[in-house]
Amino acid sequence: MPIALIDCNNFFVSCERMFNPELEGKPVVVLSNNDGCAVARSNEVKALGIKMGEPWFRMKDIAKQHGIIALSSNYALYGDLSARVMTALAEFSPQQEVYSIDECFLDLSSFDPDTLSDYGQKIRETVKRNVGIPVCVGIADTKTLAKLANYCAKKGLAGKNGVCDFGLLNDKQCSELFASIPVGEVWGVGRKMTESLAKLKITTVEDLRCASPEYLRQQFSIVLVRTVNELNGIPCIELEEAGTPRQQIMVSRSFPAPISALDDLSESVACYTTRAAEKLRRDASVATSLCVFIQANPFKENEEQYSRSLVVPLIQPTDHTGRLVNAALSGLKSIYKPALRYKKSGVLLMGLHEKGASQRTLFDGPAEQSRSDKMMYVMDMINQKIGKDSATVGANGTRQQWAMPKEQKSSSYTTVW
DNA sequence: ATGCTCCTGCGAA
DNA sequence: CTAACGTTCGCAGGAGCAT
Numbered sequence: 001m002p003i004a005l006i007d008c009n010n011f012f013v014s015c016e017r018m019f020n021p022e023l024e025g026k027p028v029v030v031l032s033n034n035d036g037c038a039v040a041r042s043n044e045v046k047a048l049g050i051k052m053g054e055p056w057f058r059m060k061d062i063a064k065q066h067g068i069i070a071l072s073s074n075y076a077l078y079g080d081l082s083a084r085v086m087t088a089l090a091e092f093s094p095q096q097e098v099y100s101i102d103e104c105f106l107d108l109s110s111f112d113p114d115t116l117s118d119y120g121q122k123i124r125e126t127v128k129r130n131v132g133i134p135v136c137v138g139i140a141d142t143k144t145l146a147k148l149a150n151y152c153a154k155k156g157l158a159g160k161n162g163v164c165d166f167g168l169l170n171d172k173q174c175s176e177l178f179a180s181i182p183v184g185e186v187w188g189v190g191r192k193m194t195e196s197l198a199k200l201k202i203t204t205v206e207d208l209r210c211a212s213p214e215y216l217r218q219q220f221s222i223v224l225v226r227t228v229n230e231l232n233g234i235p236c237i238e239l240e241e242a243g244t245p246r247q248q249i250m251v252s253r254s255f256p257a258p259i260s261a262l263d264d265l266s267e268s269v270a271c272y273t274t275r276a277a278e279k280l281r282r283d284a285s286v287a288t289s290l291c292v293f294i295q296a297n298p299f300k301e302n303e304e305q306y307s308r309s310l311v312v313p314l315i316q317p318t319d320h321t322g323r324l325v326n327a328a329l330s331g332l333k334s335i336y337k338p339a340l341r342y343k344k345s346g347v348l349l350m351g352l353h354e355k356g357a358s359q360r361t362l363f364d365g366p367a368e369q370s371r372s373d374k375m376m377y378v379m380d381m382i383n384q385k386i387g388k389d390s391a392t393v394g395a396n397g398t399r400q401q402w403a404m405p406k407e408q409k410s411s412s413y414t415t416v417w
Numbered sequence: 418a419t420g421c422t423c424c425t426g427c428g429a430a
Numbered sequence: 431c432t433a434a435c436g437t438t439c440g441c442a443g444g445a446g447c448a449t
Contacts, residue, residue, distance in 0.1 A: 011430095032436035039430095039436070055435040073436090100430045190428045221442060223428095250438050257434090291423090299435055311423060346437090350423095 002108040002116055002139055002167060003239065005146035006089055006123060009134040009154070009162075011102035012040035015081045016071055018132045019413045027068045031056055034256050035072055035408070072409040080414045084131045092123050097239045103150075105143060107239055113167055120163035140166040143237045144230035147187040148205065152177070178206035178231075188227045196220070205231065245283045245352065251276040252346025253403075258297065262336050265294060265345055266329055268403075270395035272347045273328045277321040278383075280349055281376060286317040288351030290324060292331040297343035306342075308335040311350070319355060320372050321379070325395050 008014060012030040017023045027044035031037065037055045038045075048066060050059050056070060063070065082101045090096050095107035106123075108116060120137035127135050138150025145166055151157075153164035158177055169177065183204055184194040200219070202208050209231040217225050226236035251272040259265060269292060280287060293309035312331040318324065328347050382391040389396070 034434090034436075036435050053436080057434045060434095102430075188428070192427060223441075246439075248439065252437070254436070289422095297435085309424075344436095348438095 001141045001235070002111075002113060002165075003141070003143055003146045004093075004106045004108050004116075004120065004123070005099075005138045005143070005150045006104055006106065006127075006135050007138075007150050007154070008085060008102040009136060010040055010042055011082075011133070012073065012078055013042045014133050015078050016074070016410055018081070019077075019410065023069060027066055029056075029063075029068060029070050030073050031070055031408075032073060034254055035070070036254070039073060070408060074410050074412065076412045076415045077410065081131065081133060085127055085133055085135070088127050088130050089123065091126075092119070095239055095241060097241060105146065105239055108139065116167060117159070117163055117165045120165065121161060124162055134162075136162040136164075138164050138166075141233045142230040142235045143239070144187050144227055145233065148181070148185070148231075151181070151185055157181070175206055178209055179204050181205040183208050186227060186231070188223060193220070193224070245285055245354070247352055249276050249279050249283075249287075249349040249352065250346065251279075252293075252344060254344045255342070256403075258341035258343055260339060260341060262333070262338070265336065265342060266332060266395065267397035267400060268345045269328050269332050269347060270325050270393065270397070271400065272345065273325045274321055274389075274392055274396055276347050276349050277319060277324050277376075278380065280319045280352070281380060283352070284355050285352040286319045286355050287314060287324065287349040288317045288353070289313045290327050290331070291348040291350055292328045292335070292346070293348070294332070294335060294342050294345045296340055300341075303341060306337060306340050308337075310335050317351075317353070320376060322393055324349070325393055329395065 013023075013028050016028065016030065025044070026042070027048065028042040029038045029045050029050070030040040032039045035056055037053050038050060038059070039052070041050060041052070045068060048062060048068075050062065059068075062068070078101060086096070086098050086104055089104055089106065093106035093108060094110065097105040099105055108119070111119060116139050120139055123137055124135055127133060136150055136153040138146045138148065138153050140146045140149045149159070149164040149166050153159050153162050157180070158164045158169065166174065181204060182194075183189055183197055183202060184191070186205055186208060189197070189208070197203070197208065202211055208228060211228060213225050213228055216228060229236045253268070253272065255268070273290075289311055291309055291311045293307070295307040296303060296305050298305065298307075310331045312327045314323070314327055379391045383389065
């Protein structure tokens with residue numbers, strides 16, 4: 001039954017350090033889009049007390065004081081290195097679930113349970129040697145426990161050398177360990193849930209593990225009951241192997257400066273819809289409806305707040321950029337309110353299903369269908385070969401003044417010549 | 418009473 | 431000098447509506 005959770009250490013920072021070893025041993029943060037806030041921190045930065053998601057402008061003083069190096073995020077690089085890590089890890093088990101850009105689960109049930117700790121060491125060493133990224137390994141009987149074991153490995157609370165196997169602990173050791181960990185560290189327990197649980201005197205992992213499932217079900221949702229079962233070694237969350245396509249596709253961005261004109265908003269929405277449509281076709285899916293949204297800056301408390309979204313049904317399920325853009329722009333028009341300072345817009349493709357399974361309408365015969373398919377195919381090929389947005393729809397505009405600069409981005413070492 | 422869509426909130430990385 | 435706060439996904443559950 002054992003499952004391993006392998007998580008890369010400070011992943012984005014580790015990626016940057018691979019290609020710029022001068023960053024080794026120095027305090028480094030990677031910033032989100034728009035160089036807005038910290039999305040990855042080196043250990044040196046964590047030691048300074050800088051939190052995940054901290055806005056860059058608010059830590060600039062400490063940054064200057066301690067010589068923190070701030071880098072813009074380079075998702076092409078991280079995505080490529082992630083793929084290499086996952087490929088290396090896949091060698092260690094017949095079953096792998098890639099859970100996020102920097103972590104995956106491996107089913108270890110076919111291996112000798114007595115030597116899993118050594119196996120974890122081998123995993124760690126292999127990824128470090130073959131790819132160059134440091135990882136930690138947590139091993140336990142359920143996914144939730146494996147995540148907790150990984151947390152212990154990272155913090156050095158149990159296990160050794162970045163590997164923690166709960167299978168080596170007896171009941172008493174487990175209880176003591178869990179009693180020392182805040183309940184908010186449990187997978188699925190976030191900020192709000194931590195607050196609610198605190199009112200019921202549940203503050204540690206051990207408190208939650210020993211709580212009555214019936215009582216929790218009555219107070220909260222079924223999700224928390226599953227979490228408690230998993231903490232007790234009863235698997236409730238299956239390992240999901242790749243293959244199931246997404247149910248939604250979201251593309252949204254904040255603007256570096258507020259915009260007010262419908263024309264500018266329209267350009268942004270058209271561009272995001274174009275990106276979303278490309279993802280849709282890559283998944284070989286079609287959308288049946290689309291949600292467009294715009295919002296003011298929620299951090300500006302003295303400015304007028306505004307946040308609207310609208311679902312636009314699509315007459316015919318489609319993956320066609322032009323049709324999706326038309327739908328998005330018509331939706332935008334009806335939620336747009338003039339003279340407001342907008343900070344963000346976005347598009348959500350919904351009701352996705354497999355393309356082949358879609359029905360045709362009365363109006364589009366097979367001929368029109370295949371002609372528009374060909375056009376999208378050609379457009380995708382041109383953009384893949386010549387570069388992003390070589391061919392696109394006119395609505396996207398050419399100025400794109402609402403788009404974001406990246407001040408400190410590293411080179412695309414592994415993906416662009 | 419039942420089931421659907423839309424929308425919001427929460428949690429995760 | 432000032433102002434500068436991410437993105438994408440899934441799930442749960444309530445409101446509103448239709449049957």
